Amino acid sequence: MSLESVPPKYAQLVQTLQRRIEAGDYPPGTMLPSENQLIQEFGVSRPTVVAALRVLREQGWIESQQGKGRFVRGRPALARAEQPRPGHAYLTTPETGSPGEVLEAGAQAVPNRVAALLDLPAKSRAFLRRRLVVRDGEPSEIVSFWLPLELSEGTDLTSADALADSIRGHLQARKGVRVDHIIEQITARMPSTDEAKRLGMPKNTPVLDVYAAVRDASGRAFVVVNVLLPADRHELEDAYPISSAS
Amino acid sequence: MSLESVPPKYAQLVQTLQRRIEAGDYPPGTMLPSENQLIQEFGVSRPTVVAALRVLREQGWIESQQGKGRFVRGRPALARAEQPRPGHAYLTTPETGSPGEVLEAGAQAVPNRVAALLDLPAKSRAFLRRRLVVRDGEPSEIVSFWLPLELSEGTDLTSADALADSIRGHLQARKGVRVDHIIEQITARMPSTDEAKRLGMPKNTPVLDVYAAVRDASGRAFVVVNVLLPADRHELEDAYPISSAS
DNA sequence: GGCTCAAACTTGGTAAAACAACCTGTCGGC
DNA sequence: GCCGACAGGTTGTTTTACCAAGTTTGAGCC
Numbered sequence: 001m002s003l004e005s006v007p008p009k010y011a012q013l014v015q016t017l018q019r020r021i022e023a024g025d026y027p028p029g030t031m032l033p034s035e036n037q038l039i040q041e042f043g044v045s046r047p048t049v050v051a052a053l054r055v056l057r058e059q060g061w062i063e064s065q066q067g068k069g070r071f072v073r074g075r076p077a078l079a080r081a082e083q084p085r086p087g088h089a090y091l092t093t094p095e096t097g098s099p100g101e102v103l104e105a106g107a108q109a110v111p112n113r114v115a116a117l118l119d120l121p122a123k124s125r126a127f128l129r130r131r132l133v134v135r136d137g138e139p140s141e142i143v144s145f146w147l148p149l150e151l152s153e154g155t156d157l158t159s160a161d162a163l164a165d166s167i168r169g170h171l172q173a174r175k176g177v178r179v180d181h182i183i184e185q186i187t188a189r190m191p192s193t194d195e196a197k198r199l200g201m202p203k204n205t206p207v208l209d210v211y212a213a214v215r216d217a218s219g220r221a222f223v224v225v226n227v228l229l230p231a232d233r234h235e236l237e238d239a240y241p242i243s244s245a246s
Numbered sequence: 247m248s249l250e251s252v253p254p255k256y257a258q259l260v261q262t263l264q265r266r267i268e269a270g271d272y273p274p275g276t277m278l279p280s281e282n283q284l285i286q287e288f289g290v291s292r293p294t295v296v297a298a299l300r301v302l303r304e305q306g307w308i309e310s311q312q313g314k315g316r317f318v319r320g321r322p323a324l325a326r327a328e329q330p331r332p333g334h335a336y337l338t339t340p341e342t343g344s345p346g347e348v349l350e351a352g353a354q355a356v357p358n359r360v361a362a363l364l365d366l367p368a369k370s371r372a373f374l375r376r377r378l379v380v381r382d383g384e385p386s387e388i389v390s391f392w393l394p395l396e397l398s399e400g401t402d403l404t405s406a407d408a409l410a411d412s413i414r415g416h417l418q419a420r421k422g423v424r425v426d427h428i429i430e431q432i433t434a435r436m437p438s439t440d441e442a443k444r445l446g447m448p449k450n451t452p453v454l455d456v457y458a459a460v461r462d463a464s465g466r467a468f469v470v471v472n473v474l475l476p477a478d479r480h481e482l483e484d485a486y487p488i489s490s491a492s
Numbered sequence: 493g494g495c496t497c498a499a500a501c502t503t504g505g506t507a508a509a510a511c512a513a514c515c516t517g518t519c520g521g522c
Numbered sequence: 523g524c525c526g527a528c529a530g531g532t533t534g535t536t537t538t539a540c541c542a543a544g545t546t547t548g549a550g551c552c
Contacts (some may be wrong), residue, residue: 007503008505008506009505010505010506010507021363029464034531034532035532036531036532044506044507045506045507045508046508047505047506047507047508048505048506048507050533050534051505051506053533064533064534065515065532065533066513066514066515066533066534067512067513067514067515067516067517067531067532068514068515068516068531068532069531069532069533070265070532070533070535073426074464074544085484085486088486099422107536162277176280180484181486182486183483183484183485184483184484184485184486185431185480185481185482185483186454186480186481186483186484187454187477187481187540188434188452188453188454188477189452189477190450190451190452204436205436206434206435206436206452206477207408207434208432208433208434211547223529226504231433231434231435231452231506234432235431235432235433236431237429237430238331238429238430238432238433238484239333239427239428239429240427240428240430241335253534254534254536255535255536256535256536280501280502280503281503282501283501284500290536290537291536291537291538292537292538293535293536293537293538294535294536294537296503296504297535297536299503310503310504311502311503311544311545312502312503312504312543312544312545313501313502313503313543313544313545313546314502314545314546315501315502315545316501316502316503316505353531
């Protein structure tokens with residue numbers, strides 16, 4: 001009675017080989033059995049074997065060299081960079097998850113850089129929500145969200161309390177906008193005296209200044225997230241795989 | 247006489263269809279010609295057509311629905327973030343591509359941070375090649391490569407001239423090491439007086455300090471690339487897609 | 493007229509075969 | 523001993539063929 005559709009043979013082969021690599025039957029660096037050996041062992045045709053091996057290669061489990069064979073790389077740990085980038089993190093984490101203090105929440109004239117990212121005319125106004133985040137009892141970073149005025153209407157962003165919802169979830173639920181990708185720009189500069197005071201920074205210490213333009217599928221930015229990180233307490237980390245082809 | 251290898255047929259088909267989508271011959275939302283139509287038009291077999299369409303689907307150009315057909319989505323916004331990250335860029339670009347001056351090339355005591363990344367004991371020695379890169383006639387950035395001593399033996403890295411080969415290509419050819427992935431750490435700090443002088447930096451300007459640990463498939467770092475970027479002239483940019491699932 | 497169902501389309505998957513390109517040994521001649 | 527030719531292995535690409543599964547359409551029946 002099993003109406004459950006059985007997965008295609010090549011997909012089963014992919015799973016089997018993945019499990020063997022993870023179990024250590026095929027240790028990283030060693031050679032995988034050749035196509036002919038796999039054909040014999042599993043009793044399938046060559047196109048089926050090749051289809052499975054192609055999937056494994058595209059997912060980063062193995063590498064192949066014409067004339068030599070296929071080599072095990074291991075589980076593609078960071079196949080797709082999954083570390084939390086700052087822009088993404090602040091966009092999806094509810095404010096209630098970390099203590100802090102709302103510094104500003106209202107319309108303001110936008111800085112030039114934010115205007116350019118949001119594609120607004122220079123010196124126009126936009127909605128700003130700025131928050132000082134506290135970690136371990138000490139001021140840690142300043143997070144600012146810039147939105148076009150029409151996007152801020154009908155939201156809870158003017159509240160002085162921490163938002164229980166993430167900015168992303170909030171905007172998607174209330175305004176129907178969908179995040180497609182984010183472009184981050186990382187700079188360093190000296191903090192203003194006000195910033196240095198709020199962050200409790202020692203003298204002569206720079207800040208990392210991250211601008212994240214949050215864009216929809218058409219490439220239009222509808223939110224800019226700005227994060228100010230004292231360089232003596234924060235650093236940014238990023239990991240990415242290198243394709244052997246290039 | 248053309249020894250230039252012609253690309254395989256399915257790859258040519260991929261290119262042709264991509265160009266047609268971009269040119270508007272196949273507008274987004276419309277249906278692509280069926281497999282049989284493509285077989286007739288291009289005079290190739292069905293597996294070749296299917297292989298090309300599979301690539302397009304995996305890259306996000308089209309969607310397919312069994313029983314109905316394949317639908318054009320348009321150019322994939324930024325399928326895989328392909329911007330040059332600093333660590334990768336300096337690892338794969340030959341030094342001869344940009345003018346500059348070799349500052350140091352020899353064994354040195356390693357800084358703590360580099361020792362930790364290379365998994366070397368503190369205060370041990372490693373090979374350092376440091377170079378001042380010049381852009382538009384002005385000093386632009388300082389790039390340093392740290393290698394364990396055994397990896398630097400038998401290479402041209404001690405040369406005071408610019409290397410015609412990339413560091414990555416050099417090491418792969420001479421020592422057989424293969425790059426698998428890179429982990430980058432980005433910090434900001436004030437430059438030392440020596441660094442500020444070499445880079446011709448104005449007073450009170452910080453530098454972006456990027457450490458890139460270049461690792462093989464087993465996770466062992468065998469090169470650390472350090473880049474020092476004056477913050478008044480450089481910023482880092484990174485783009486990444488957001489999975490709609492999360 | 494409206495419903496049913498079969499035919500004809502679509503994409504998805506498997507099998508068998510052949511050739512090409514590449515790597516690595518071995519065997520031979522020099 | 524050294525070097526090249528060659529044989530046998532590997533993966534890469536292409537073709538032919540057939541069946542399965544999903545969708546649409548239209549012909550035929552009620």
